Amino acid sequence: MYLLNKNSNTSIILAGILALIVGVGVSRFAFTSLLPSMLDDFLSVSFAGYLAAINYVGYLSGAIFAVFIKDINTKVKYFRVGMLLCVLTTIFLATTHNETVWLLSRIIAGFGSAMALVVGSAIVMTKLNMQSKTKAMGIHFSGIGFSILVCDLIMRAVFQANGSWENSWVILTIFAFFATLYSIYILSFDKEQKTANTSHGFDKSIFSTYVVLLILAYFAVGIGFVVFATFLPDIINSLEGLEGYGSLTWTLVGLAGIPSCIFWMNLAHKKGSVNVIIISMFLLFIAIMIPTLTNNVYLNLLSGVLYGGTFVGLVGLFLNIGGKLAGKNPVVLMGAMTTAYGIGQVIGPLYSVALIDYFKDYNYALYVTAGIVLLGIFLLFIAKNIANEEQKNL
Incomplete structure (x- = not known):
């Protein structure tokens, strides 16, 4: 077959x-x-x-x-x-x-x-x-x-x-x-594949201010991703009049996520990676804020679509630009980016639990999460201003 x-x-x-x-x-x-x-x-x-x-x-x-x-x-x-x-x-x-x-x-x-x-x-x-x-x-x-x-x-x-x-x-x-x-x-x-063992020395010059700002922005994306990834169905179900809509919202997250990586990568090829990352992160910010502002069923379903349509693409966008910046030595830079994103994923649920326990709802956890994503966008604007010509064209 x-x-x-x-x-x-x-x-x-x-x-x-x-x-x-x-x-x-x-x-x-x-x-x-x-x-x-x-x-x-x-x-x-x-x-x-x-x-x-x-x-x-x-x-x-x-x-x-x-x-x-x-x-x-x-x-x-x-x-x-x-x-x-x-x-x-x-x-x-x-x-x-x-x-x-x-x-x-x-x-x-x-x-x-x-x-x-x-x-x-x-x-x-x-x-x-x-x-x-x-x-x-x-x-x-x-x-x-x-x-x-x-x-x-x-x-x-x-x-x-x-x-x-x-x-x-x-x-x-x-x-x-x-x-x-x-x-x-x-x-x-x-059969066993023959592989050439090539190694490259650690080059700390990779970690320019521009790259560090990208890594910090990716940390913010990790936090923006994980809070919805952990609690979204229950967040929607907790809104007045939306009991039972959490599952449908989560289904829409999956549907929106399927084409998102292809869409954002194609757009980045035309408009530049950092520009497209900023747009995608802003849509993620809107997605996180919607449940705190309204219990309108359509807007909250849109929140799921925006979330699913951005988080997969953002992973592809950041790792793609990281690979281009790293050149022949992607291991250290990819490791740093993965670590930053992963730390965000660990921290997000922990502060969310503390805020949910204290305030007895999800709003304050979402405010903090949205604020961190917004800070990540601000860091990307700074990165754009200090980028050299080669970096601007990525």
Whole structure:
């Protein structure tokens, strides 16, 4: 069969998208889809925030670790381990309410997510047999949007059949198992690949003021991403008259996320990366502010669309410009950018939990988050003013 051909570009992209659905969807975003149901049962908002933070600690450690795996054969091994970890840690959420087990499973799942996303994407890039891989990788990263949508649709189907959130985790585990088998099979090589070990010395001149400002702005995006990624369905459900709309909003996040990376990358090619990043971050700022200003159903659904339509694209935009700035030594700069984004992902749920506990609603957590995103935009305007001619053309 054509889709079982390891060297077919179609099967490689499909396997990459399935890896993202398992690694990012089942291992992370499914938690957001199921959050309202779990909050109604045994979870507290505070513990949900801690689970989100520790999940991103696992992801951050895995992402930094992945940056330093040079050999493609080693990448394949860690990709397999990460995918299996994503499957195994999901079943624990269905079978126990033990908080320690949940905390351990979420941090391990975070590490598995990094292997699926960072390492899996590197394998897809290596295996694709085409001259220009930019558009194909844009399709691959649409898997982040699909990861939200597919997991949300599975959850909806389970609840439609009068199932529970525990049943949802079981069905998600079964789906993840078969998707993992396919991804592991396709994203591998028939024989060990020969790789040249080239190393570049650490060049601290990479970290100019311009680059540091970009890294700080990416930290702000990490915070802007994670608060909605953790709480959005419950934020919408908590608004007067919008009870039950949280799930629909989250579905729209996934739908908007699917084409976003391709759209923003194409626009950046025409208008310049930093200009497009500023526009995208401003739309993210608006998305975060909408639930604090109105309970209008259409505007809050728009909030989900704006959020889904920006956060995936922003990852692609920042890493793309980072790769161009790094030249022949992308490891250190990519590591720094990934770390900044990851720290934002860890901090966001923690301060949000503190503010939610104190003020008894989500508004102040959203005000702080929106303010940090706005500060990131301000830093980008400063970066634009100090950019040299080469940087302005990126």
